C-alpha cells in the first residue's frame with residue numbers, strides 16, 4: 001500500500017473547525033396537510049482530526065443532515081458554515097461514501113476512481129497517479145483493470161472509498177457505508193479504515209459517519225451524536241476516549257454500548273410532555289406512526305424474553321446480540337410490545353408485563369383473544385377501525401377512509417405502513433379483515 005501524505009490526527013479539541021451548524025431545521029411540505037418536520041434545531045461542529053458519528057434510527061433525518069452539510073440541500077432555516085463560510089452550494093473539500101456505491105459498470109476500477117478527479121479538472125497523468133495511490137491504499141491493488149461486476153460487494157465498496165479519497169477531501173462523509181455488507185466483510189472494512197486513519201495514512205482531516213449501528217459507532221468514533229426521531233434532534237453527545245484498536249469485549253466498551261441503548265430508548269422531554277396525563281406507560285393517539293411488524297416477530301420476541309436465560313427480563317444489547325438483530329430491527333418490535341403493554345422498557349432493559357408472561361403460556365386461540373383485547377385497548381386506531389366497521393351498515397370501509405385521516409399527522413409512507421401494521425395485527429386478533437383487491441376493511445373474514 002502506498003503512503004499518502006497526511007499529518008497524524010490531532011486531538012479533536014484543538015483542530016480547526018470544518019463544520020459549524022446551528023439551529024438547522026428542515027421541513028418538507030406534505031400537500032394540504034401539516035408539514036413534516038424532519039430536523040429541528042440541530043446544531044453540531046466538526047473539527048479537524050476527529051471521527052464523528054451520527055447515530056439514529058432510520059427515518060430520523062441523518063441522510064438529510066448529511067446532504068445539508070455537503071451543500072446539496074438548503075435547509076428550511078438555520079446556519080451551516082464550512083470552514084467559517086456560509087454554505088451556499090456544494091462545497092469543495094468534501095466527499096461522500098454511500099451505502100452502496102453507484103459504480104459505472106462500463107468503467108474499470110481505475111477509471112471509476114479517476115472519475116472524481118476528471119470532474120475537478122486534474123490533468124490525466126496526475127489523475128492516474130493519484131487514482132493508483134488511492135486504490136493501493138484501500139487494498140485494491142491488482143484490481144485496477146477489473147470491472148465492477150467482477151468484484152464482491154466488499155471490493156465494490158472499497159472502490160467507493162477510493163473514489164471518495166482520491167480527491168483528498170478535508171471531510172469524508174459516510175452514509176451507512178457498511179450496512180449493505182455481510183457481517184464479516186463489514187468488520188474487515190471498518191478495521192482497515194480505522195487502522196489507516198489511526199496511522200495517519202488517509203488523505204483526509206475528518207470523518208463524519210452516519211450509522212444506525214450502536215457498536216459500529218462505538219468502535220470507530222471519537223464522538224457520537226445521538227439523534228432522536230420525529231423530528232431529528234441531537235439528543236445527546238458522547239465522547240469515546242478508548243484507545244484503538246478497540247475491542248467489543250472490553251467491559252468499558254460494553255458499558256458505553258449499554259449506556260447508548262438506554263439513551264436511545266428514552267423518550268425525549270418533548271415526547272414526555274406531549275404524553276403527560278397518560279400515566280407512566282406511553283399512550284398514543286390516532287396519529288402515532290406504527291411500525292409494520294409481523295405478529296410472528298411480536299410473539300417470537302415475547303417467547304425469547306420469557307425463556308431462559310432471560311426469564312422475563314433482558315438487557316437490550318444482550319438481547320440484540322443473542323438474536324443477531326440490529327437496533328433498527330429490534331427497537332420497533334420492543335416498542336410495539338411496550339405500546340401494547342406486553343412489555344416495559346426502562347434504562348435499556350426490557351421486561352415482560354404480567355400480560356406478556358401470560359401470552360406466552362396460552363394456546364393459539366387464547367393468544368389471539370388476548371392480543372385483540374390489548375390491540376383495542378391500547379391502539380386507538382385499531383379501535384377506530386373496528387368502530388367504523390361496526391357502525392356502517394355494509395361493515396366495510398375503504399383504506400383511504402383511514403389513510404387520509406392519518407396523513408394529517410404523518411407522511412404518506414408512514415400512514416401506509418401504519419395501516420399495513422393494523423391490517424396484519426387486526427387479522428391476527430380477528431378484529432377485522434382486509435380485502436387487497438377492493439382495498440376495503442371488512443368484518444367478513446377477520447382471519
Ligand code: ADP
Nearest residue numbers: 028038056057058059060061062063064065411
Ligand atoms: P435517515 O437517513 O435517518 O433514515 P432521512 O434523512 O433519509 O432519514 O429521512 C428523514 C425523513 O424525511 C423521512 O421521513 C423521509 O421520508 C423524509 N424525507 C427525506 N427526504 C425527503 C424529501 N425530499 N421530501 C419529503 N420527505 C423527505
Ligand code: MG
Nearest residue numbers: 062063064175
Ligand atoms: Mg439514511
